[in-house]
Amino acid sequence: MMKKRLISLILAGAMVLGMAGCAKKPGESDDKKGDKGGYELALITDVGTIDDKSFNQGSWEGLKKYADEKDISCKYYKPSEKSDKACLTAIDLAVKGGAKVVVTPGFLFEKPIFEAQTKYPDVTFIIIDAAPIGEDKKPHIEKNVLSIFYAEEQAGYLAGYAAVKEGYKQLGFMGGIAVPAVIRYGYGFVQGADAAAKELGLAKDAIDIKYTYVGNFDASPENQTKAAAWYSEGTECIFACGGGVGNSVMKAAEGAGKKVIGVDVDQSVESDTVITSAMKKLSDSVYNAVASYYDKSFEGGKSITLSAADDGVQLPMETSKFEKFTKEEYEKVYSGLKDGSIKIANDTAAKDAKDLPTSVVKVESIK
Numbered sequence: 001m002m003k004k005r006l007i008s009l010i011l012a013g014a015m016v017l018g019m020a021g022c023a024k025k026p027g028e029s030d031d032k033k034g035d036k037g038g039y040e041l042a043l044i045t046d047v048g049t050i051d052d053k054s055f056n057q058g059s060w061e062g063l064k065k066y067a068d069e070k071d072i073s074c075k076y077y078k079p080s081e082k083s084d085k086a087c088l089t090a091i092d093l094a095v096k097g098g099a100k101v102v103v104t105p106g107f108l109f110e111k112p113i114f115e116a117q118t119k120y121p122d123v124t125f126i127i128i129d130a131a132p133i134g135e136d137k138k139p140h141i142e143k144n145v146l147s148i149f150y151a152e153e154q155a156g157y158l159a160g161y162a163a164v165k166e167g168y169k170q171l172g173f174m175g176g177i178a179v180p181a182v183i184r185y186g187y188g189f190v191q192g193a194d195a196a197a198k199e200l201g202l203a204k205d206a207i208d209i210k211y212t213y214v215g216n217f218d219a220s221p222e223n224q225t226k227a228a229a230w231y232s233e234g235t236e237c238i239f240a241c242g243g244g245v246g247n248s249v250m251k252a253a254e255g256a257g258k259k260v261i262g263v264d265v266d267q268s269v270e271s272d273t274v275i276t277s278a279m280k281k282l283s284d285s286v287y288n289a290v291a292s293y294y295d296k297s298f299e300g301g302k303s304i305t306l307s308a309a310d311d312g313v314q315l316p317m318e319t320s321k322f323e324k325f326t327k328e329e330y331e332k333v334y335s336g337l338k339d340g341s342i343k344i345a346n347d348t349a350a351k352d353a354k355d356l357p358t359s360v361v362k363v364e365s366i367k
Contacts, residue, residue: 038098046106062286151307156188176242217243
């Protein structure tokens with residue numbers, strides 16, 4: 001099975017739309033074309049960039065790693081705007097440019113891939129954190145498409161659990177857009193914090209979590225101001241879950257002398273304020289999915305969800321800046337996620353984070 005292959009490999013182991021001749025962005029391929037002058041592997045970014053230190057970059061690094069190792073040409077494309085038409089146009093350009101495998105990270109590609117999978121039946125598509133969605137609002141996945149999801153609620157749980165064990169009682173969750181993946185991170189964060197608080201024997205409402213979605217994935221003065229306000233009101237650590245939003249939160253934390261939890265990839269090098277990151281193994285899963293195309297084991301036509309049972313989510317303990325939370329504690333809780341003894345509600349559990357059942361944590365939803 002494709003999932004088993006991804007699991008085993010995990011355990012073991014550019015063009016911008018617009019005028020030609022633009023300067024190469026950080027992380028872009030060396031524009032090394034294939035024998036026929038094209039680019040065999042392609043990635044289409046969503047609203048972010050391949051150097052966003054988050055979702056797009058993690059996906060791009062997996063694709064580029066495989067391309068570099070196997071001496072295969074690769075390139076990334078950025079849609080000209082946030083729309084189905086622009087995303088499909090970028091896919092068209094990638095295919096016309098010679099792409100045999102196209103990786104598309106994010107929910108923006110639900111409709112574009114639904115169209116592209118039948119428009120280009122000989123091209124293989126790997127869609128991350130989404131599935132092709134038809135006019136009936138239901139998933140329709142053709143044999144040339146693999147849809148990969150992650151158990152973000154588990155990664156969020158680990159982050160919330162660790163934060164409370166570390167001693168923080170005034171927490172924040174600042175999500176980007178309220179899409180399922182972001183909601184899962186947030187709901188898991190609340191539940192992990194509550195579990196740790198119960199273990200510590202803390203009184204009801206001893207842990208406070210300010211909770212919001214800012215409505216974008218941007219690094220902006222507005223997002224920095226919001227984070228700074230939370231810190232000035234007593235918040236000690238914010239889980240920044242929204243691409244560029246994290247950069248804004250980090251700047252606010254640097255000014256306030258407070259802490260941040262990163263997301264998607266290990267963001268420890270981005271700021272000394274980052275104590276850990278709720279990770280999903282984007283790079284590994286993209287690498288392994290691309291590898292399966294070339295070794296003829298690609299199994300399209302379905303969605304898979306990578307969880308702790310697959311080593312698909314984690315905290316990067318080697319680079320985390322914990323002073324109290326130990327590796328032994330981490331391994332114990334991770335084992336519970338892995339064997340299923342720890343159950344976590346996902347994005348379908350409640351309409352609002354404040355409605356999640358908690359024993360100690362008090363959630364303050366901020367619109």
